[in-house]
Amino acid sequence: MMKLLSDAEVQSFICNGFLILKPDIDAEVHGRVDQELRHVIEQEFVFGNNILPRIPGLFDVIDSPAVAGALTSLLGEGYVLYPHRAVHSSTPVELAESVDGDSHAPRMGKGSMAGSGWHQDAQSPLARGRYHTPWSLILFYFPHDTPREMGPTRLQAGSYMNSRPMRPVQNVVFPEFIEAGTCVLLHFDMVHAGFPSATDLTRYMVKFVFNRTERPRAPTWHSESPDWVPPDDNLVEDPMEAAWRANWHWLRGERFPPQIESADLSWLDHDDQPFRLRGMYSHASVSMIPELKTSLLNKVGSGREERNLRKDEDGKAIPQDDVTREPRWNERAIVFEDEAYTLAAIGEAALDTLIEVTAMQDPWLKINGCFGLGEIGVQEGIPAITQCLSHEQQQVVRQAIEALGQSGCVINDALPAFETLLIEANPEWQAGLVLRGWVAQDQVRLNIVMALLNAINVEGNDIVVIERLLGLALHSDNGYQTALACEGLARIGSATALQMATQYLQRQQFDSSLKGNARLY
Numbered sequence: 001m002m003k004l005l006s007d008a009e010v011q012s013f014i015c016n017g018f019l020i021l022k023p024d025i026d027a028e029v030h031g032r033v034d035q036e037l038r039h040v041i042e043q044e045f046v047f048g049n050n051i052l053p054r055i056p057g058l059f060d061v062i063d064s065p066a067v068a069g070a071l072t073s074l075l076g077e078g079y080v081l082y083p084h085r086a087v088h089s090s091t092p093v094e095l096a097e098s099v100d101g102d103s104h105a106p107r108m109g110k111g112s113m114a115g116s117g118w119h120q121d122a123q124s125p126l127a128r129g130r131y132h133t134p135w136s137l138i139l140f141y142f143p144h145d146t147p148r149e150m151g152p153t154r155l156q157a158g159s160y161m162n163s164r165p166m167r168p169v170q171n172v173v174f175p176e177f178i179e180a181g182t183c184v185l186l187h188f189d190m191v192h193a194g195f196p197s198a199t200d201l202t203r204y205m206v207k208f209v210f211n212r213t214e215r216p217r218a219p220t221w222h223s224e225s226p227d228w229v230p231p232d233d234n235l236v237e238d239p240m241e242a243a244w245r246a247n248w249h250w251l252r253g254e255r256f257p258p259q260i261e262s263a264d265l266s267w268l269d270h271d272d273q274p275f276r277l278r279g280m281y282s283h284a285s286v287s288m289i290p291e292l293k294t295s296l297l298n299k300v301g302s303g304r305e306e307r308n309l310r311k312d313e314d315g316k317a318i319p320q321d322d323v324t325r326e327p328r329w330n331e332r333a334i335v336f337e338d339e340a341y342t343l344a345a346i347g348e349a350a351l352d353t354l355i356e357v358t359a360m361q362d363p364w365l366k367i368n369g370c371f372g373l374g375e376i377g378v379q380e381g382i383p384a385i386t387q388c389l390s391h392e393q394q395q396v397v398r399q400a401i402e403a404l405g406q407s408g409c410v411i412n413d414a415l416p417a418f419e420t421l422l423i424e425a426n427p428e429w430q431a432g433l434v435l436r437g438w439v440a441q442d443q444v445r446l447n448i449v450m451a452l453l454n455a456i457n458v459e460g461n462d463i464v465v466i467e468r469l470l471g472l473a474l475h476s477d478n479g480y481q482t483a484l485a486c487e488g489l490a491r492i493g494s495a496t497a498l499q500m501a502t503q504y505l506q507r508q509q510f511d512s513s514l515k516g517n518a519r520l521y
């Protein structure tokens with residue numbers, strides 16, 4: 001039986017951005033996973049996304065009542081295990097005296113598979129939006145005892161709404177000791193960092209990602225009170241009450257109550273991120289709409305729909321994003337304009353403004369408008385988003401698809417465009433955008449499958465057409481796309497849907513019993 005979270009635990013997550021979970025399973029499972037993990041990584045090879053079928057004992061962890069209950073509480077009953085997984089390791093190294101818990105990018109041991117610089121995770125492989133609400137969560141699983149000197153993961157409490165990572169001046173969580181089997185569940189956009197291992201053992205940790213597939217309609221945890229109460233274990237020194245209350249109401253399936261009326265816009269894009277976030281949510285009132293609209297329209301021609309690329313030693317651009325101060329498109333994860341987040345928080349009163357913004361010719365405004373309409377999630381906004389599916393720029397198309405999927409609305413009018421995008425190649429979208437090789441068309445199609453997976457939950461969507469489109473999505477060499485398409489077909493559960501999914505999976509079966517020398521694989 002799942003162990004759902006309490007009101008206090010949900011409120012703790014909203015403030016701090018993470019929870020510590022202890023899977024209620026036999027301790028021997030963790031020891032066995034640790035041994036297998038060390039053997040696999042050190043004697044075979046790095047399995048990446050395939051580490052889960054290679055070490056099936058990991059399912060015992062993520063399916064445990066404590067973990068499944070927390071995921072259900074924060075993501076809803078229909079949450080999905082995302083196809084991306086990773087093993088992070090920290091190999092032994094001698095620490096410099098200057099290294100402490102606040103340090104940025106201390107030297108890691110040779111062969112480490114963990115970053116020690118403060119960062120927010122990139123979406124894998126290409127970008128989706130950064131949402132203040134919990135649409136995606138990360139689970140870090142530590143299979144062995146991890147004292148501080150072995151290099152546990154560090155966190156910046158409450159940092160998941162930040163527009164960019166910064167070296168911390170407060171709110172650093174650096175555990176003294178992590179017991180074997182511990183899981184850290186955190187908002188996908190939490191700022192965090194690895195740390196060197198000063199012991200003679202390599203530290204291992206396995207990362208999983210989980211996604212919400214439907215908008216909340218009511219609390220999915222063990223809720224006893226509708227009232228927001230700041231938790232006793234709040235670790236954030238600079239409170240952001242309005243932002244936290246907004247998340248609380250969203251998770252309960254409620255609209256964010258109107259906030260104070262003010263013409264103050266000094267918080268927009270401010271370097272002080274708590275100040276910026278307090279302003280964003282404490283000024284989410286109808287009276288602010290004209291000023292927010294004007295400020296957003298002033299971004300016309302900014303070119304922020306284009307990436308800012310890093311350069312190599314010779315000054316040549318490489319397919320890696322240089323995350324800048326201002327919000328802009330990048331292929332790690334997209335931060336939208338503060339005005340768009342605030343208009344979304346205002347809700348239906350901002351609908352006409354966001355529809356107007358989405359109709360603008362400027363691609364960056366279209367992207368922000370689609371985001372805001374998807375966040376508000378009312379049927380009247382769907383036509384404006386759907387019109388963006390025919391745009392020539394893949395950035396606009398990708399955000400429109402994502403917004404449709406997260407809107408919780410009927411999207412039948414978008415399904416013909418989805419089909420075209422699934423079966424017709426766009427020659428302009430074939431260039432590799434990241435070092436991992438993905439092209440824009442890959443992400444367009446992955447976003448479509450995610451949107452279809454979410455659309456299954458919405459009454460009124462054409463399940464027959466959705467099933468057919470998910471079947472088309474199986475004809476791909478993209479493992480993320482096909483994994484989520486199979487998930488969608490399984491959830492539809494018709495005889496034809498199950499036949500398509502089963503036939504595909506039969507051909508993809510992974511034999512985890514072959515152990516030992518890598519040549520066996």
